[in-house]
Amino acid sequence: MAGQQTMMIVLIGISLWAICSAAPTECHFNSQALCEYEGRHYSMGETWMEGCLQCTCLHPVGVGCCETVHRPVDFPPWCEVRVESPTCKVTLVLASDPRLLCIPGEGNSVDPSHGAMNMKLAG
Secondary structure, three states, rough: OOOHHHHHHHHHHHHHHHHHOOOOOEEEHHHHHOEEEEEOOOOOOOOEEEOOEEEOOOOOOOOOEEOOOOOOOOOOOOEEEEOOOOOOOOEEEEEOOOOEEEOOOOOOOOHHHOOOOOOOOOO
């Protein structure tokens, strides 16, 4: 019985690693956490969502959680990633003004804080 539990924990751990390593996401493991969320108890191998995190019960060794959002990794330093809760929608915005979208690429390669954006005016 103990051997089966150990094997199950290893398989779940490998699955959690595989899911989380397939995309640029962050994973966390808490060996002290209980397999409980919003009053519901979970058994080993069961998963649940906590906001934008998918958590897996690894009882008796703890809980592992991975982000479900895919964060961009290659963008200019004047942009930043915003994740909307509870939709988990990812948006790239200007760090200097998060109300504005940051669209890296051709024609947008100048840091807007320098005031020299290559903008074409209609006319």
